[in-house]
Amino acid sequence: MNREDFKASLMQSEPPNGLTAPLMALWWDAKQDWTRAHALVDELETRDGMAVHAYLHRKGGQASNADSWYERAGRKFHRPTLHGEWEVPVEGLLSGTDEE
Numbered sequence: 096m097n098r099e100d101f102k103a104s105l106m107q108s109e110p111p112n113g114l115t116a117p118l119m120a121l122w123w124d125a126k127q128d129w130t131r132a133h134a135l136v137d138e139l140e141t142r143d144g145m146a147v148h149a150y151l152h153r154k155g156g157q158a159s160n161a162d163s164w165y166e167r168a169g170r171k172f173h174r175p176t177l178h179g180e181w182e183v184p185v186e187g188l189l190s191g192t193d194e195e
Contacts, residue, residue, distance in 0.1 A: 117147040118188045
């Protein structure tokens with residue numbers, strides 16, 4: 096699946112099969128279901144899970160909590176917009192690379 100397919104899947108009521116938990120969280124976030132997205136990564140102790148968790152807390156207005164999760168993920172926040180911050184992990188997770 097590429098980014099365009101992922102974005103197109105947002106027209107559906109359920110996420111596509113085979114998404115990882117971090118990608119599924121980003122899918123639900125894009126559908127404006129922060130609570131469901133957060134539940135998917137809340138206790139996920141992987142770098143990708145913690146990075147998505149950080150993004151969700153930043154989006155929720157909890158910058159210090161987000162900073163803590165970014166640090167745990169070994170990443171630094173450097174995206175000027177929430178949209179840009181959402182795009183980077185989507186692209187990285189879909190391509191199988193480890194995005195900072």
